[in-house]
Amino acid sequence: MPKQGFDRNCEMRASSMDDLTLEMRSGISFDKSDRSRDFYRITRSDSRGSVECCTNSATLNDGNQQMLNTKRVNNRQANKGEKDGKQLCPKNSFGFGAVDKGNDKTISCQNASGGTIGWQASFQTVRDRLSYMLLNETLADVFFLFRNSDGTLQRVPAHKFVLSVGSSVFEAMFRFDETTNNSLGRSNTFQEIELVDVERESFEALLTYLYTDNTQTTINKDSVMSILYTAKKYAIPGLESACISFLETCLTCENAFMLLAKARFYDEERLAKQCLEIIDEDAQEALKADEFVNIDHETLCLVLKRNTLRVKELTLFNAVKRWAIEACRVEDLHPSPENQRKVLGSALNLIRFPLMNPSDFAKHVAPTKLLTSEEMVNIFVFYHSENGQQSSSLPYSLCYRGLYTPEMFVNRFQRVESSWGYTGTPDRVKFMVDTPILVLGFGLYGSNRDSCKYSVVIEIINFTIGKLIATNECQFVSDGSASTFRVMFDEPVEVLANVTYVASANLSGHESHYGSKGLRKIKLERPGRSDINWHFQYAPGSNNGTSKLKNKIMSSRQGGKQKPLKKPKADEKQLTEDDIKFKQEQLEQQKKIKEMAEKAKDKKGLIGGGIKKSGKK
Known part of the structure; x- marks a missing residue:
């Protein structure tokens, strides 16, 4: 590759729609067919050095690429100085500025009207400049394709360097392509990659994070799960953490089961633990949520094993029965007791039937026929046995739930x-x-x-x-x-x-x-x-x-x-009804104590003696 920048004797030409070459007087040339790159036109206007940026843009129109026409510029003519000897610095072909030989100072690159040249001058920080490049085809060397519902493709531009810096998955992808020459083009051409398992909006949110570190404008209740999946797919921990933090702020007993299933799927232990704590505290409300019937069997068993659920076993049984009916529907099975028992499997024995009230068991559980006759007989025998005899033969836990929730205290006295x-x-x-x-x-x-x-x-x-x-x-x-x-x-x-x-x-x-x-x-x-x-x-x-x-x-x-x-109030001046009752009871109490004292006194008199005083009362 030749050095970037122009020699005083170089000439740049737009030779055709299909090819753009840079010819050097030394005979060296290289391919500039990459439509997504910028090239520069060096001109001389009013005896002042200037650099004008022209964008060699590539657009997709009816399957054909079209290029903006460019004027052939003779760089030798552009460098003909006046008598004062002003010349453009050879390195200013990329906008680094021009050198005034006479005054020995650097002057800014300006056009004939005095304006600053190039979009870069409008942004003061790297973050601002990268924000400008976000979803911008300028210098883009990779395009991600997303197929719309009507079959058309939508292109999202990006830059391999930025993606590789932020994601080890992207780095490995692009490094593999360059090493094995397995890309759609050489390293100096753009590449197109169609994504079929990622939503375009979520991928753009990922790009926004990689280019700007911003997540506040992209993560919301509707997009957070899709963005979390995309962040996991491309191994971007910072975006994953932002999604998890957002989910923690949205966690309620209504969505706790849904988020628990997702947290276990994505192996997010911290979020899963918080979901289980919410379910423990408000199990009765959490079990009413529509999402409960959609959790997987493993998650169902995990919840049923917990000793910390604050819920009655009968409530838990009714919720599990709802889950079994939905599981039968998903598997296209008739919701018969046999099929419900089949989809529940080991989860059925995690319900602690012996801890139910016997009348509740007889009224609400036995008629469902989810338990066999032998199982029901064993449970009824347990109910009527002394001190829970024969409990060792039962496959159910006898530990009451909810005993290990944090204790709290109320002290109402001042x-x-x-x-x-x-x-x-x-x-x-x-x-x-x-x-x-x-x-x-x-x-x-x-x-x-x-x-x-x-x-x-x-x-x-x-x-x-x-x-x-x-x-x-x-x-x-x-x-x-x-x-x-x-x-x-x-x-x-x-x-x-x-x-x-x-x-x-x-x-x-x-x-x-x-x-x-x-x-x-x-x-x-x-x-x-x-x-x-x-x-x-x-x-x-x-x-x-x-x-x-x-x-x-x-x-x-x-x-x-x-x-x-x-x-x-510090002092209740106006007596309430409760205060009046309290006063009356106080008087009655004092009267009763007085009567008891009088009786004791009379009794002492009858036996003809008193109680000898001592130092101890």
Whole structure:
């Protein structure tokens, strides 16, 4: 190849439509048939050196390439200087500028009207210049072809150098072509490559990233999956990461299963983990999504194996049955119990039937005939056996789901007081949440003195229907501190949204600390998920003096930051109905204590003696 630039005695000619050659007086010539390159015309106007850029463009018209006509320019004539000896620098054929021999200074390349020559001068940074080259045929040496729905081809220009710098796949592709001469033309000609498994819009988004590092204008909900596939195909990690980050911001329980399947397909462990966490927390809503029935069998089994799903087994069974019906439709099978069982395969045994309520199993599972008669008999035997005998013969897990979700706590009291006595009646308070939760237990205040042992019965009652839904009787030992002590139910208790419940704790033991200035409303903030709003109310009936302002119970299960929905007033000057009831119960409590004291006093008088005072009360 000759040196770039023109010798003073060179002449450039456009000889024909099919060929363009550069002839040198030395007899050296080389092919310039590449229609996509620029060539330059050197002229002399008004005794001033100038370089004008002409684009040798190539367009596709009815299958024929056409070239812009160019004027033959005698470079020797262009370099005839005036008496002052001005000449063009031989290297300025590519726009490097002209040298003023008389004044020994470099002058900018300008045309006769004084304007700057070349598009390069309009851009100050490499990024700006590459942005100009994006989807531009200027100097393009590769064209990607995309077939439209009507069969026509659409050409997308690109530059091998830029693609190779940004993608190892492109580098290997172009290096292989040059090494084996397997390209559509030689290295100094453009190459055409038809892509059949990539969408044009996604490929242009890929080019935009390679040329400009920009993803904000190309990635959206409609294009992100296609762009991620294209980025994976051509091994562009930066674009892959941008797509994954975008998907993480869009992740909800409605699309969690769809994104989980995609994340596993593309081997994106971070995204898959986040999808599973969302499914664990909101399994009931996630299973309702239309995309659930479209996940693959392996992903279905992965979800069914999880102990962290917060969902009932019956709900899980109904969702799996929906999946089986859709799988039969896809495989063109009649959705009979036998075919549903066939498409489910090992997934069926991942449902924990023994943990279902026996009546739910008999009413909703047995009629579907997805289980054999022998399997149903074994499950019914398990229900009626003592302590789950013969459980070892069952192929189902007996581990309850949802036990390993992060524990969180709610403390509604702003102050701890003492002393709180016990009369055999429970401390009770009504509560309601706006999000389904699992209640693990209560935090109860203990002794206000030394170590003391307490017996307690805790309960949760559905106030709306008056039904006891959970109870537990146990003991705990207090160390005399003002902190609370965990008293747990045997199993997590499901609490539905917007349903009023009563939390009850009946303690027997020494006087204890108690909470005061209780908040009526609390907002529990959960990073990355919706907040949980708690509402506490006075529980009518026998409640040992408990109100929404004073109580022994510090409701459990939530943690993180919490704050009142409405800032409580420091002093309630106007008594509410709840406050009046609380005052009345206080008076009754004081009256009862006074009566008990009088009876004790009378009893001492009857036996003719008193209690000897001691240093210990």
